[in-house]
Amino acid sequence: xxxxxxxxxxxxxxxxxxxxxxxxxxxxxxxxxxxxxxxxxxxxxxxxxxxxxxxxxxxxxxxxxxxxxxxxxxxxxxxxxxxxxxxxxxxxxxxxxxxxxxxxxxxxxxxxxxxxxxxxxxxxxxxxxxxxxxxxxxxxxxxxxxxxxxxxxxxxxxxxxxxxxxxxxxxxxxxxxxxxxxxxxxxxxxxxxxxxxxxxxxxxxxxxxxxxxxxxxxxxxxxxxxxxxxxxxxxxxxxxxxxxxxxxxxxxxxxxxxxxxxxxxxxxxxxxxxxxxxxxxxxxxxxxxxxxxxxxxxxxxxxxxxxxxxxxxxxxxxxxxxxxxxxxxxxxxxxxxxxxxxxxxxxxxxxxxxxxxxxxxxxxxxxxxxxxxxxxxxxxxxxxxxxxxxxxxxxxx
Numbered sequence: 132x133x134x135x136x137x138x139x140x141x142x143x144x145x146x147x148x149x150x151x152x153x154x155x156x157x158x159x160x161x162x163x164x165x166x167x168x169x170x171x172x173x174x175x176x177x178x179x180x181x182x183x184x185x186x187x188x189x190x191x192x193x194x195x196x197x198x199x200x201x202x203x204x205x206x207x208x209x210x211x212x213x214x215x216x217x218x219x220x221x222x223x224x225x226x227x228x229x230x231x232x233x234x235x236x237x238x239x240x241x242x243x244x245x246x247x248x249x250x251x252x253x254x255x256x257x258x259x260x261x262x263x264x265x266x267x268x269x270x271x272x273x274x275x276x277x278x279x280x281x282x283x284x285x286x287x288x289x290x291x292x293x294x295x296x297x298x299x300x301x302x303x304x305x306x307x308x309x310x311x312x313x314x315x316x317x318x319x320x321x322x323x324x325x326x327x328x329x330x331x332x333x334x335x336x337x338x339x340x341x342x343x344x345x346x347x348x349x350x351x352x353x354x355x356x357x358x359x360x361x362x363x364x365x366x367x368x369x370x371x372x373x374x375x376x377x378x379x380x381x382x383x384x385x386x387x388x389x390x391x392x393x394x395x396x397x398x399x400x401x402x403x404x405x406x407x408x409x410x411x412x413x414x415x416x417x418x419x420x421x422x423x424x425x426x427x428x429x430x431x432x433x434x435x436x437x438x439x440x441x442x443x444x445x446x447x448x449x450x451x452x453x454x455x456x457x458x459x460x461x462x463x464x465x466x467x468x469x470x471x472x473x474x475x476x477x478x479x480x481x482x483x484x485x486x487x488x489x490x491x492x493x494x495x496x497x498x499x500x501x502x503x504x505x506x507x508x509x510x511x512x513x514x515x516x517x518x519x520x521x522x523x524x525x526x527x528x
Contacts, residue, residue: 154223154259159232161239161254166208166270169252170196173272177282195280205284208252209271211309213238213316214264215325223263230323231263232256238319239265245315248272248289361481368474375467 174195182191192198199207213235215221221231235256243251246269253268271289274282287297290304295311297303317327 152259157258159236159256159258161256162251163255164252166252167196169250169270170199173250173270174280174282174284177280181280192280199284205286207270207284208268209249209286210266210268211312212264212266213312214262215316215320216262218261221262223258223261228258228263230325232258234316234319234323234325235263235265237322238316239267241315242267245312246293248292358481358485361477364477365474365481368470368477372467372470372474375463375470378463379467 178192178195185191196207199205215231215234216227221227223231239254239256242254243249249269249271251267251269253266255266257264257266270284271286272282273285273288273292276283276288287304290308293308295304295307297305297307313327320327
């Protein structure tokens with residue numbers, strides 16, 4: 132079946148809800164090239180030959196990739212999806228799942244050889260969904276054109292060069308070619324003892340294209356849910372940050388009060404040292420030693436002991452509270468820092484989800500308008516492919 136071509140889905144750039152991430156490692160990647168690089172490989176020489184012949188600068192082609200991407204005649208690439216049976220009779224975890232994988236793998240081996248005018252740049256056999264299925268993404272091109280570029284993108288002409296010439300709306304080049312590929316797949320199935328049963332349009336046997344559309348809708352709902360959860364996390368984290376900041380303010384007030392009390396204690400000590408009231412008076416001439424001891428010395432010493440005991444207890448308690456408050460203040464500040472980092476991380480995650488969700492909602496709104504869908508998906512796919520190519524080139528250096 133013809134698919135709209137979601138390279139990010141095919142390459143598992145993100146994991147949809149219907150995908151079992153634990154089985155993604157079982158997928159088979161036949162090829163995964165940068166779409167922009169493929170355009171350079173296929174068309175750069177033809178573009179140069181074309182530009183040399185032009186006498187007007189406005190007719191020259193600066194970037195053939197962008198010309199096709201923004202044009203209305205052709206798509207940047209096309210996708211064909213092949214699947215055997217459904218989740219009931221060919222479930223990937225069932226007894227026939229491995230057989231379906233073998234058949235699709237064998238079918239894929241000669242695909243490029245059968246289709247020399249369809250440059251396959253991305254092909255993936257998915258074994259992490261309910262039913263094994265094959266995504267083949269290709270750039271159709273024709274050579275020897277007398278008008279425009281001698282080598283250019285053209286699905287119709289590429290299939291014509293392979294012998295498929297349409298005659299009406301039902302028997303288009305694409306439909307004839309798809310039917311031929313189905314026959315090829317049927318031949319592989321027969322070699323494995325399976326007969327191709329042609330079914331109608333019963334709900335159980337939805338076309339792969341419709342199945343893919345339904346999966347994209349599920350992805351939209353999944354992203355909506357993830358955004359809602361991320362937004363809830365942001366609100367909770369912001370409240371936690373505010374609560375911790377309030378704790379800091381309260382702790383700082385208590386710390387200030389403790390410091391003030393400590394200053395008062397130190398002043399009291401200074402008073403005791405200097406105030407005459409706390410000094411031992413000189414004995415009078417007629418006062419005996421015993422009378423001086425009983426009336427002057429012992430009462431003052433007793434008062435001093437009581438005051439010093441109170442000061443020592445208060446000072447010890449203040450020191451303990453100051454130390455505890457200081458530790459608590461540092462802990463709260465560290466918690467605030469962690470929460471702020473977490474908040475930043477969640478906000479970044481939410482921004483990414485919103486971008487993905489906007490793109491998928493656009494697809495949902497225009498489902499069926501294949502040109503708009505392909506432009507959105509192709510642009511995203513091209514950017515991802517380009518980044519992967521840069522990363523690969525960097526590793527090779």
